[in-house]
Ligand SMILES: Nc1ncnc2c1ncn2[C@@H]1O[C@H](COP(=O)(O)OP(=O)(O)O)[C@@H](O)[C@H]1O
């Protein structure tokens with residue numbers, strides 16, 4: 191049988207970093223990764239050359255590994271440099287942050303120095319709302335306002351910690367400390383919760399294990415320079431495997 195090229199249907203959603211298109215199959219979407227970068231709730235905007243292709247490639251490399259580790263995801267296949275085919279889900283409007291080490295808003299809110307290791311991982315929840323700037327919430331709020339059920343949130347927390355348990359040693363073997371990361375989950379029509387969205391330098395804090403140099407979107411947020419190089423280096427470390435880093 192000849193291969194059918196999967197064509198983009200109508201644009202369903204355009205976010206800050208990606209576009210979501212319908213396909214001829216109602217249960218599948220095409221996600222296109224853009225070079226657009228935003229920070230501080232869209233106040234700071236720029237293009238990061240090659241970011242779309244890099245984040246697409248990193249997510250496309252990691253999601254199958256998570257699947258193999260027993261974590262259900264929306265990922266189906268990589269279609270092109272900047273596109274991937276995913277299962278259409280209804281996104282749970284709760285962003286899930288998992289922290290290994292204090293940084294970013296956690297450090298600010300609690301006045302804990304960035305880089306302070308946490309004695310156990312911390313899972314935080316934010317309401318996914320650009321208009322409100324993704325405010326911190328707790329799970330009672332999400333249940334009370336009908337964003338997710340108690341069972342959904344229990345499953346989401348379990349999966350988020352499984353992602354953490356897989357990714358932390360995965361990155362360390364590649365010379366990277368996984369400081370924190372943000373996940374989004376969605377529901378299939380069956381009701382199953384799956385990991386959606388992306389895992390990339392846009393959504394994680396990565397610090398070089400030797401130098402603690404930032405290798406993620408903080409280089410853009412904080413005007414540290416070398417943004418493109420850091421993203422490219424993260425792709426190299428993800429795809430080249432663990433060998434070199436663990437040897438030295
Ligand atoms: N499998 C999926 N099905 C439906 N929507 C998805 C899926 N994966 C991600 N999304 C949504 O698509 C949008 C991705 O675009 P992005 O630019 O990251 O958005 P945002 O500006 O909200 O961060 C997000 O709203 C995300 O929740």
Ligand SMILES: [Mg+2]
Nearest residue numbers: 205206207387
């Ligand atoms: Mg996003």
